[in-house]
Amino acid sequence: MNTFFISTPIYYVNAKPHLGHAYTTIVADSVNRFHKLQGKETYFLTGTDEHGDKIVQAAEKNKQTPKEYVDIISKLFKDTWPGLEIEYNRFIRTTDPDHIACVQTFLQRVYDNGDIYFGEYGGFYCFGCERFYTEKELQDGLCPDHQTKPEFIQEKNYFFRMSKYLKPLREYIESHPDFIQPERYRNEVLGLLKEDLGDLCISRPKSRLTWGIELPFDKNFVTYVWFDALINYITALGWPDGENFQKFWPNAHHLVAKDILKPHAIFWPTMLMAAGVDLYKGLRVHGYWTVNETKMSKSLGNVVSPMSMKDKYGLSAFRYFLLREMQFGLDASFSEEALVGRLNADLANDLGNLFSRVLTMTNKYFAGEVPEPGSLEKIDEDALELGFNALKNYQDLFPKFQFSKALSSLWELVRHLNKYIDTCAPWSLYKNKETERLKTVIYILLEGMRKIGLHLWPVMPSTSIKMLSQLGVDFDLQKVNLDQETKQWGGLKPGIKVAKKSNLFPRRELKLEKSCETKTEAQKVRKSQKEKNYIEFEDFVKVELKVGKVVKAQKVPKADKLLQVFVDLGENEPRQVVAGLAEYYEPDELIGKQVVVVANLKPRKLRGVLSQGMILAVQAKGKMELLTVSGEVKPGSKVS
Numbered sequence: 001m002n003t004f005f006i007s008t009p010i011y012y013v014n015a016k017p018h019l020g021h022a023y024t025t026i027v028a029d030s031v032n033r034f035h036k037l038q039g040k041e042t043y044f045l046t047g048t049d050e051h052g053d054k055i056v057q058a059a060e061k062n063k064q065t066p067k068e069y070v071d072i073i074s075k076l077f078k079d080t081w082p083g084l085e086i087e088y089n090r091f092i093r094t095t096d097p098d099h100i101a102c103v104q105t106f107l108q109r110v111y112d113n114g115d116i117y118f119g120e121y122g123g124f125y126c127f128g129c130e131r132f133y134t135e136k137e138l139q140d141g142l143c144p145d146h147q148t149k150p151e152f153i154q155e156k157n158y159f160f161r162m163s164k165y166l167k168p169l170r171e172y173i174e175s176h177p178d179f180i181q182p183e184r185y186r187n188e189v190l191g192l193l194k195e196d197l198g199d200l201c202i203s204r205p206k207s208r209l210t211w212g213i214e215l216p217f218d219k220n221f222v223t224y225v226w227f228d229a230l231i232n233y234i235t236a237l238g239w240p241d242g243e244n245f246q247k248f249w250p251n252a253h254h255l256v257a258k259d260i261l262k263p264h265a266i267f268w269p270t271m272l273m274a275a276g277v278d279l280y281k282g283l284r285v286h287g288y289w290t291v292n293e294t295k296m297s298k299s300l301g302n303v304v305s306p307m308s309m310k311d312k313y314g315l316s317a318f319r320y321f322l323l324r325e326m327q328f329g330l331d332a333s334f335s336e337e338a339l340v341g342r343l344n345a346d347l348a349n350d351l352g353n354l355f356s357r358v359l360t361m362t363n364k365y366f367a368g369e370v371p372e373p374g375s376l377e378k379i380d381e382d383a384l385e386l387g388f389n390a391l392k393n394y395q396d397l398f399p400k401f402q403f404s405k406a407l408s409s410l411w412e413l414v415r416h417l418n419k420y421i422d423t424c425a426p427w428s429l430y431k432n433k434e435t436e437r438l439k440t441v442i443y444i445l446l447e448g449m450r451k452i453g454l455h456l457w458p459v460m461p462s463t464s465i466k467m468l469s470q471l472g473v474d475f476d477l478q479k480v481n482l483d484q485e486t487k488q489w490g491g492l493k494p495g496i497k498v499a500k501k502s503n504l505f506p507r508r509e510l511k512l513e514k515s516c517e518t519k520t521e522a523q524k525v526r527k528s529q530k531e532k533n534y535i536e537f538e539d540f541v542k543v544e545l546k547v548g549k550v551v552k553a554q555k556v557p558k559a560d561k562l563l564q565v566f567v568d569l570g571e572n573e574p575r576q577v578v579a580g581l582a583e584y585y586e587p588d589e590l591i592g593k594q595v596v597v598v599a600n601l602k603p604r605k606l607r608g609v610l611s612q613g614m615i616l617a618v619q620a621k622g623k624m625e626l627l628t629v630s631g632e633v634k635p636g637s638k639v640s
């Protein structure tokens with residue numbers, strides 16, 4: 001099982017690449033990279049679906065020939081993917097000569113096997129869907145997808161004897177639980193198979209449509225677009241005789257969204273059975289992205305462009321967000337608020353901070369060299385064990401397409417390492433000259449960061465390489481041994497120089513464009529904010545913030561981290577506030593500083609000392625920066 005094949009749907013060229021296409025293709029790229037990390041030889045296929053009525057209509061609208069039109073839009077897709085760090089093996093087009101030949105070979109085989117017959121059919125045809133509907137399937141006589149009246153068409157056509165293979169397919173799905181996943185879609189398909197699905201009309205007369213692949217056994221007809229499109233998956237591998245076909249097809253996985261479940265789960269496997277080709281290994285089905293909980297559509301003007309998200313918030317954040325936010329299989333709502341939220345919390349705060357704190361400390365304490373670790377204490381062993389478990393879970397969940405859970409597991413390690421810093425307090429070890437202990441602590445942190453950086457390669461390839469290079473490690477796919485990473489530590493070589501600083505994920509502000517701010521959009525934003533536990537304005541104004549001046553400060557006895565700070569808030573006496581500043585400031589350094597104090601916090605005792613408020617500060621890069629104001633103000637001035 002040392003190979004892996006993944007495909008995306010081949011996209012219609014009647015729309016530009018948007019968030020939905022980008023999601024599927026980024027997922028395919030990430031999964032493909034994950035298998036590469038596992039040492040497998042992989043093949044990643046994407047491309048464009050270029051035949052059919054829809055394309056002819058779109059070309060006509062643009063006053064172009066179908067060929068001129070498909071060349072332009074197909075190129076748009078092809079050119080978008082590298083900008084999103086998507087690295088495919090082949091970009092297939094259904095107008096490629098080898099595909100046309102492959103479709104014809106396939107059709108001829110099924111025809112020779114007796115599974116294609118000529119017949120007459122009258123039915124309701126929806127041009128939007130490019131398919132016939134039975135009366136039962138229509139809703140009030142309208143196409144359920146397009147809400148348009150289908151045309152009744154009576155014509156002679158070729159049919160694929162799909163009905164013959166429906167029972168064997170059902171049995172196959174029942175005995176291969178992993179064939180279609182997640183489970184909800186497997187069940188949906190088993191449900192569909194209970195109905196009488198009949199045979200499949202697989203041709204269109206040239207009198208009606210010429211933009212398609214000619215049937216090899218009747219030049220008056222072209223192939224129905226779905227029958228043509230699905231075959232792309234084996235064209236790319238050189239079916240029937242190609243070496244790649246032998247190598248990759250046994251491990252072929254198709255990735256699609258729920259909209260095209262039926263063609264992939266029913267048409268395609270029955271087609272393969274009829275042609276005597278083994279079935280693909282697995283179909284993986286994801287849900288739909290909405291935008292602020294509204295369906296994405298051109299007419300609503302809310303189509304999200306992947307390139308603009310990359311430009312605004314950075315590619316790593318965009319890719320991370322897509323994988324982290326959507327529970328694979330379920331629908332998810334895209335919003336820039338949520339993207340910025342994740343970027344600032346998970347990437348800037350948790351991961352970015354970890355890197356910048358530890359690199360700063362390595363430079364300060366060891367002149368930027370990876371120290372040699374000494375013997376381990378319980379806290380170190382616990383950190384290693386937590387790390388191994390987090391990585392094991394990640395490695396288990398990622399190939400099962402459970403990206404959100406996989407990433408949340410990896411973040412347990414990220415957060416744990418941040419906590420480990422706070423608990424081990426390297427600055428105190430440094431101050432107290434406990435150099436051996438300090439070396440171990442810093443080494444464990446750097447080694448943990450190396451493991452995290454490496455595991456993030458499938459999700460954010462160039463940032464992962466940057467993380468590793470900041471740790472003095474060259475990324476070399478050949479040398480990666482993922483399995484070992486969950487059992488052993490010590491991959492980072494002592495003595496290597498690390499980067500002076502790290503600015504992996506600068507915090508970003510939300511950049512909403514005015515055009516989005518329609519009334520309904522604003523309502524949606526408000527709704528989604530509530531769901532995220534944002535506080536109400538009325539709650540916020542209850543907090544009384546005041547600017548004061550520090551007049552005196554002293555250590556709190558028997559508390560390493562605490563200072564007793566006296567702040568003039570313009571009241572009769574200075575307030576005394578107990579603050580966790582002792583590791584960062586000598587008491588005298590604080591005197592004269594203007595600080596922001598939460599002035600109406602209920603007083604309480606900390607280590608036996610009364611604290612009458614809270615001083616606001618920001619922990620950044622291993623330091624504690626006090627919140628202050630840009631000019632001198634009267635003590636007790638309210639922050640508004």
Ligand code: MSP
Nearest residue numbers: 009010011012020021024049229230256257288289
């Ligand atoms: N051409 C066919 C597929 C043939 S495959 C042999 C087609 N093309 S499509 O352009 O309509 O692409 C559909 C696919 O685009 C979905 O299955 C999904 O991968 C992606 N998405 C398009 N919109 C989407 C969302 N709003 N959300 C998530 N993915 C969606 O169907």
